[in-house]
Amino acid sequence: MSKFQILVVEDDAPVRNLITTTLKAHDYRFATAVNGNDAVMETASHNPDVILLDLGLPDIDGVEVIRRIRSWSNVPIIVISARSEDNDKIDALDAGADDYLTKPFSVEELLARLRVTQRRLVQMQSAGGNQPVFVNGQLRIDYASGCAYLNGEEMHLTPIEYKLLCLLSQNAGKVLTHKFITQSVWGSSWENDIGSLRVFMATLRKKLEKAPGSPQYIQTHIGIGYRMLRIE
Amino acid sequence: MVYQTQKGHTEEHILVCLSSSPSNAKIIHTAARMARAFNSRFTALFVENPNYETAPENRRRLRENQALAKQHGAQVETVYGEDVAYQIAEFARLSGITKIVLGRSIAAQRSPLGKMMLTEQLSFYAPEIDIHIIPDGSAGRIYRPVKVKNNHKAGIWKDAASSIAFLCGTTLLSLGFYRLGFTDANIIMVYILGVLLTSTVVSHQIYSLVSSIASVFIFNFLFTHPRFSFTAYETGYPVTFVVMFLTAYITGTFAIRYKEQAAQSAKIAYRTKILFDTNQLLSKAGNKAEIQNAAAEQIMKLLGRNIVIFENENEGLSAPLFFPPDTAWDTSYDLEEELDTARWVLKNNHAAGASTNILPDTRYMYLAIRVGERVYGVIGIDAAENPLDASEQSILLSILGECALALENEKNAREKEAAAVLAESEQLRANLLRTISHDLRTPLTTISGNASNLISNGSSFDEKTRKQIYTDIYDDAMWLINLVENLLYATRIEEGRMTLNTSTELLGDIVEEAMKHISRKADQRHLSVMHEDDMILVRADAKLVVQVIINIVDNAVKYTMPDSDIIVKTRKNNGMAEVRIADNGSGISDEEKEKVFEKFYSGSNKIADNRRSLGLGLYLCKAIIAAHGGVICAEDNEPKGTAFVFTLPLEEVTLHE
Numbered sequence: 001m002s003k004f005q006i007l008v009v010e011d012d013a014p015v016r017n018l019i020t021t022t023l024k025a026h027d028y029r030f031a032t033a034v035n036g037n038d039a040v041m042e043t044a045s046h047n048p049d050v051i052l053l054d055l056g057l058p059d060i061d062g063v064e065v066i067r068r069i070r071s072w073s074n075v076p077i078i079v080i081s082a083r084s085e086d087n088d089k090i091d092a093l094d095a096g097a098d099d100y101l102t103k104p105f106s107v108e109e110l111l112a113r114l115r116v117t118q119r120r121l122v123q124m125q126s127a128g129g130n131q132p133v134f135v136n137g138q139l140r141i142d143y144a145s146g147c148a149y150l151n152g153e154e155m156h157l158t159p160i161e162y163k164l165l166c167l168l169s170q171n172a173g174k175v176l177t178h179k180f181i182t183q184s185v186w187g188s189s190w191e192n193d194i195g196s197l198r199v200f201m202a203t204l205r206k207k208l209e210k211a212p213g214s215p216q217y218i219q220t221h222i223g224i225g226y227r228m229l230r231i232e
Numbered sequence: 233m234v235y236q237t238q239k240g241h242t243e244e245h246i247l248v249c250l251s252s253s254p255s256n257a258k259i260i261h262t263a264a265r266m267a268r269a270f271n272s273r274f275t276a277l278f279v280e281n282p283n284y285e286t287a288p289e290n291r292r293r294l295r296e297n298q299a300l301a302k303q304h305g306a307q308v309e310t311v312y313g314e315d316v317a318y319q320i321a322e323f324a325r326l327s328g329i330t331k332i333v334l335g336r337s338i339a340a341q342r343s344p345l346g347k348m349m350l351t352e353q354l355s356f357y358a359p360e361i362d363i364h365i366i367p368d369g370s371a372g373r374i375y376r377p378v379k380v381k382n383n384h385k386a387g388i389w390k391d392a393a394s395s396i397a398f399l400c401g402t403t404l405l406s407l408g409f410y411r412l413g414f415t416d417a418n419i420i421m422v423y424i425l426g427v428l429l430t431s432t433v434v435s436h437q438i439y440s441l442v443s444s445i446a447s448v449f450i451f452n453f454l455f456t457h458p459r460f461s462f463t464a465y466e467t468g469y470p471v472t473f474v475v476m477f478l479t480a481y482i483t484g485t486f487a488i489r490y491k492e493q494a495a496q497s498a499k500i501a502y503r504t505k506i507l508f509d510t511n512q513l514l515s516k517a518g519n520k521a522e523i524q525n526a527a528a529e530q531i532m533k534l535l536g537r538n539i540v541i542f543e544n545e546n547e548g549l550s551a552p553l554f555f556p557p558d559t560a561w562d563t564s565y566d567l568e569e570e571l572d573t574a575r576w577v578l579k580n581n582h583a584a585g586a587s588t589n590i591l592p593d594t595r596y597m598y599l600a601i602r603v604g605e606r607v608y609g610v611i612g613i614d615a616a617e618n619p620l621d622a623s624e625q626s627i628l629l630s631i632l633g634e635c636a637l638a639l640e641n642e643k644n645a646r647e648k649e650a651a652a653v654l655a656e657s658e659q660l661r662a663n664l665l666r667t668i669s670h671d672l673r674t675p676l677t678t679i680s681g682n683a684s685n686l687i688s689n690g691s692s693f694d695e696k697t698r699k700q701i702y703t704d705i706y707d708d709a710m711w712l713i714n715l716v717e718n719l720l721y722a723t724r725i726e727e728g729r730m731t732l733n734t735s736t737e738l739l740g741d742i743v744e745e746a747m748k749h750i751s752r753k754a755d756q757r758h759l760s761v762m763h764e765d766d767m768i769l770v771r772a773d774a775k776l777v778v779q780v781i782i783n784i785v786d787n788a789v790k791y792t793m794p795d796s797d798i799i800v801k802t803r804k805n806n807g808m809a810e811v812r813i814a815d816n817g818s819g820i821s822d823e824e825k826e827k828v829f830e831k832f833y834s835g836s837n838k839i840a841d842n843r844r845s846l847g848l849g850l851y852l853c854k855a856i857i858a859a860h861g862g863v864i865c866a867e868d869n870e871p872k873g874t875a876f877v878f879t880l881p882l883e884e885v886t887l888h889e
Contacts, residue, residue, distance in 0.1 A: 104713050195736035195885035222745040222774045
C-alpha cells in the first residue's frame with residue numbers, strides 16, 4: 001500500500017512542506033517538483049503513481065502541465081487550486097485531471113483523496129481494461145445485458161438513468177464535470193441539460209442510495225460535477 | 233452634409249439672422265468676421281413665417297445666403313413661427329447666444345400695425361443679449377419680401393359676406409328708426425355700432441375701413457336731405473360724415489386689435505399651460521425612461537401623431553420606442569432610411585426627415601433632443617402626410633427643450649449620486665480595513681503564540697494540554713479561512729462585481745454541501761436537516777448560496793448555548809423555494825431583526841465563544857439573496873429562538889430523455 005510513489009508539484013515551500021510532512025507521516029514515498037517543466041520531466045523519468053499538482057505554477061499553467069502529461073500517460077492527477085473560482089478546476093478536470101483539492105484544505109481531506117485514487121488504481125490494475133461486469137459494494141452492473149443490481153435485486157432504471165450510472169461506474173473514483181456528463185449522455189451541454197442532469201441524478205440516487213441525504217455511491221461536487229465512490 | 237463647428241471657442245456665441253434679402257450677404261460677412269474676431273461659435277438662423285410663401289426668386293436667394301453662412305463656418309438652423317422676434321429670442325435663449333447681428337433694414341422693420349420695431353421687441357424678449365445692427369448698403373431701397381397670399385380665399389369671402397350682412401342689417405334697422413321719426417344722431421350711432429360689430433367678426437382692418445366708408449355713403453344716400461342722392465344740403469353734414477367715419481373706423485380698429493390680442497394671449501396661455509404641464513410631468517419623472525415617456529405622451533397628446541424616440545447610447549441609436557406603444561415602422565417606407573436619418577440627426581444635431589429639406593423621403597420628421605451641443609436622443613414625429621404648422625413646431629421645440637433640460641438634470645443627478653456612492657464606498661473600504669486589521673489580530677495572536685509555545689517547550693506539555701493548543705490553532709485558522717471567504721465575496725459586492733454564475737441546482741445538494749463546512753463547534757449543537765420535497769430545483773449560484781447557509785448556521789451556532797437545536801428545513805412556498813434555519817436560543821428583539829443585516833453590525837447579545845464578529849456574514853447573505861431575486865428575513869421561532877428564512881426562485885426543467 002505505502003509503496004506508492006507520489007509526485008508533489010508545488011512552488012510554495014510551506015505548503016510543499018505541509019504535504020510532504022503529511023505523506024512522510026503516513027509512509028508514502030514521494031518526489032517533489034517546484035515548477036511545471038520539472039513536473040513533466042519528473043513524471044517522464046520516475047513514472048510516479050499519483051501526481052499532486054498545484055495549478056498556479058511560476059512557469060507554465062497547471063492545466064497545460066496536465067495536457068502535456070496526458071499526451072502519453074494516464075497517471076492519476078489530483079489538482080490543488082488556491083483559486084476559489086470553479087472554472088479553473090473544471091478546466092483542469094476537463095483537461096484530464098482526476099480529482100481536485102481547494103486551498104485551504106485539511107490534512108484528512110488530502111489523505112482521503114489519495115486513498116480514493118489508490119483504490120481506483122488497484123481496481124484498474126486488477127481489472128486491466130474493460131470488464132463485462134462492474135462490482136462496487138452492493139452495486140453490480142452487467143454491461144453486456146444492460147442490467148444493474150442492488151443488493152442482488154434488479155434496479156428499475158430509465159434509459160437515461162442507466163446511461164448515467166454506467167458513465168459514473170466506468171469512471172469510478174474520478175470527478176466528472178457537468179459538461180463531460182451532459183456531453184456523454186445527451187451529446188450537448190446546454191443550460192437545459194444541466195437541469196435535466198440534476199433531475200435524473202436525483203431520481204437515480206433515490207433508487208440507489210439508502211439515505212440520499214448522505215450518499216454512499218454518488219458524491220455531489222457543487223458547481224463542478226459528480227463522482228462515483230469506490231466502496232471497499 | 234457635415235457642418236463645421238469651430239473648436240476651442242470662448243463663451244461668446246454669435247447669431248446672424250438669415251433672410252432672403254439681397255443685402256443679407258453683407259450682414260453674414262460682417263457677422264462671420266465678428267465670430268472670427270471673438271473666436272466664438274457662429275450660428276445662422278432663419279425664421280420661417282408660415283402665412284406667406286415667398287416667391288421662387290426669394291427662395292433661391294435664401295438658399296444662397298444659407299450656403300454662404302455655412303461657408304463661413306456657421307451652423308445653419310431654421311425655426312418656424314409667426315412672431316419673428318419671439319422666435320429669435322427663444323432660439324437665442326435655448327442655444328446660449330450672446331450676440332445677435334441684424335441688418336439695419338430688417339432691424340427697422342415694423343409690423344404692419346405699427347407696433348414695436350424688431351429690435352425693440354428683441355430687447356424686450358431677450359434683454360440680456362447684445363444686438364448689433366449693421367448698415368446694409370442698399371440704403372433707401374427698403375426690401376420687402378414678395379408676399380403671395382394663398383390660403384385665405386375662403387376667409388376673404390366669408391369676411392366680405394359678413395360685412396355686407398351687417399351693413400344691410402344696420403340699414404334696415406335705420407330705415408325702421410327713420411320711419412318712426414328718430415333723429416339722425418340715433419341712426420349714426422346705429423351705423424357705428426354696425427361697424428363695431430363687423431370688426432368683431434372679420435379678420436382684417438380693411439373690412440372695418442370699407443364698412444366705415446360704406447356706412448357714411450349709405451347714410452348720406454338714404455337719410456340726409458335730399459334723400460337718394462350723394463349730396464347733402466345742410467352745411468354741418470360734411471363734418472358729421474368725417475366724424476362718423478373716423479369714429480366708426482377707430483372703434484372698428486380697436487375691436488380688431490383687441491380681438492387679435494385676445495387670440496394671441498389665448499394662444500400664449502395655451503402654450504404656457506402645455507409647457508407648464510410638461511414641466512410638472514418632467515419634474516415628477518424620476519429617471520430617463522420616465523422623462524422620455526412624459527415628453528412623448530405630452531407631444532402625442534398635443535399633436536395627435538405617432539412618435540418614435542431613440543436614446544443616445546454611446547453616440548449611437550438605442551432601440552426605437554414607439555408612442556403609442558402598439559405602433560411600429562410603416563413598412564411602405566424604407567426602414568434603413570428612417571434609421572439613417574435618425575442617425576444623421578444624432579450626429580449633426582439638426583432636424584431632418586419628412587417635411588424638412590434634408591433627407592425628406594421619410595415617414596417621420598426627426599429632431600434632436602438636446603441642450604446646446606449635447607444630444608440626448610432623437611425624436612421622430614409622423615409628418616409625412618401633413619407637416620406640422622408653425623405653432624405646433626414652436627411648441628414642439630419648447631417641449632423638446634424642456635425634455636432635454638430634464639434629461640440633463642437627471643444625468644447630473646445621476647453623476648452626483650455616483651460620486652456620492654463612490655465616496656461612500658471609499659468610506660466603507662476604510663472602515664473595513666480598520667475593522668479587519670483589528671479583528672485579524674486576535675486569532676493571529678493566539679495562533680502565533682500557541683505555535684511558539686509548541687516550538688519552544690512543546691515536549692514539556694502533557695498530552696491533554698498539547699491537544700488543547702492544537703485545537704485552538706486549528707479553530708482560529710478555520711475562523712480566519714471563513715473570514716477570508718466572506719471578505720472575498722464582500723469586496724466583490726462592493727466593487728459591483730456580484731455577477732451570479734447561476735445554473736439549475738438541487739436545493740438539497742446545496743444544503744448538504746453547506747453542512748460539510750459548518751464549524752466544528754456545531755458538534756455540540758443538535759443540527760438536523762429536513763427536506764419537505766427532495767426535488768426542489770432552484771436557479772442559483774451554488775457557491776454563494778452555500779456561503780449563505782454556512783453564515784446563517786455558523787451564526788446560530790455562535791449565538792446559542794451548547795445542546796441547542798438547529799433545524800434547517802427546505803420547502804416550496806408561494807412559487808419560491810424556501811430555506812428556514814431555526815434555533816431555540818434566546819432569540820433577538822424586533823428592532824435587531826432589521827439591523828442584523830446591516831454591514832458591520834455585530835449583535836449586542838452575549839456571544840457564546842466571546843469573539844467579536846466582523847458583522848459581515850448576514851450582510852453578505854442579504855446581498856447574495858437579493859442578487860438572486862429572493863428575500864431574507866429574521867423572525868421569531870416557536871416556541872423560542874430565532875429563525876432566518878430566505879427564498880430563491882424555483883426552476884422549471886423540461887426533461888431531455
